[in-house]
Amino acid sequence: MRTWQTGTTEVARGVFAYVQAHGGLCVANAGLIGGRAGVTVIDALFTPAMTRALLEEASRVGGGRIERLINTHHHVDHTLGNAAFPPDTRIVAHAKAKAEMERAGLGVLPLIERIAPHFRGALDGARERLPDATFDGDALELEADGRRVQLRHYGTGHTRGDVVVYLPEERVLFTGDLAFFYVTPLGHEGHPGNWIAIAERIIDSVDAETIVPGHGPVGAASDWRKMIGYLRLVRDGARRAFDAGAPEAEAVRSIDLGEYAEWTEAERIAPNVARCYQEFRGELDTIIEGQPKESL
Numbered sequence: 001m002r003t004w005q006t007g008t009t010e011v012a013r014g015v016f017a018y019v020q021a022h023g024g025l026c027v028a029n030a031g032l033i034g035g036r037a038g039v040t041v042i043d044a045l046f047t048p049a050m051t052r053a054l055l056e057e058a059s060r061v062g063g064g065r066i067e068r069l070i071n072t073h074h075h076v077d078h079t080l081g082n083a084a085f086p087p088d089t090r091i092v093a094h095a096k097a098k099a100e101m102e103r104a105g106l107g108v109l110p111l112i113e114r115i116a117p118h119f120r121g122a123l124d125g126a127r128e129r130l131p132d133a134t135f136d137g138d139a140l141e142l143e144a145d146g147r148r149v150q151l152r153h154y155g156t157g158h159t160r161g162d163v164v165v166y167l168p169e170e171r172v173l174f175t176g177d178l179a180f181f182y183v184t185p186l187g188h189e190g191h192p193g194n195w196i197a198i199a200e201r202i203i204d205s206v207d208a209e210t211i212v213p214g215h216g217p218v219g220a221a222s223d224w225r226k227m228i229g230y231l232r233l234v235r236d237g238a239r240r241a242f243d244a245g246a247p248e249a250e251a252v253r254s255i256d257l258g259e260y261a262e263w264t265e266a267e268r269i270a271p272n273v274a275r276c277y278q279e280f281r282g283e284l285d286t287i288i289e290g291q292p293k294e295s296l
Contacts, residue, residue, distance in 0.1 A: 035145025072176025097161025
């Protein structure tokens with residue numbers, strides 16, 4: 001089983017990946033871009049303790065105020081920490097991600113505490129803070145101390161509002177949860193078929209030497225292709241079972257995960273198969289928990 005430690009790694013001059021060990025439920029990664037005018041942070045993490053550690057690292061490696069926070073998508077393991085950032089930090093996200101934050105609110109927290117009781121008490125006083133600025137389209141280019149920072153939206157993959165953050169000169173890509181490395185992906189709010197296509201499109205069209213996933217260790221295109229292999233394995237197996245009229249539970253049992261059985265959170269195959277069944281039935285306007293959503 002692949003293991004890694006929590007820590008900050010400089011992936012290009014003044015650009016850092018903040019990676020958390022294990023990478024399982026609500027244990028996400030973040031990014032830091034230093035600069036004389038201020039620090040840009042990519043994703044805010046989950047519990048107050050996680051976000052405090054991230055802010056300490058931002059101060060240590062960036063040395064300035066936190067000018068900007070980018071949310072790669074709406075899930076609380078990447079956005080619940082928004083409220084802990086300084087009031088003058090400007091939060092940026094895709095318009096669809098903000099809409100999803102407004103829809104979902106903090107309603108998922110009781111579910112998380114129920115399935116992961118170690119978070120009980122760690123979320124006391126949790127507050128929501130929405131993005132200050134959004135863009136509605138395929139791309140937004142920002143500037144961070146002379147660096148080009150591109151936010152790119154490719155459609156619904158992991159969620160409706162996914163963006164990747166690309167630094168073209170540094171050839172560094174922060175993917176949010178479009179990429180999981182050695183952690184089982186969770187697709188309960190996405191479009192499995194689109195997710196595969198989007199990931200392949202990005203790999204083929206974006207010149208990235210270093211890729212920082214939403215969960216798991218820093219890697220490269222080969223690691224992302226390995227994750228795509230998992231999505232294909234599950235979706236193809238679910239398709240065969242669906243076409244044969246088999247129930248979801250039988251589909252789950254029929255899929256041999258092989259090497260992916262060693263990945264963190266392998267039990268996510270069940271919600272992933274359920275989401276595939278929803279795709280095949282044309283029901284992707286409903287997430288697994290049963291909360292209604294706008295059409296994907």
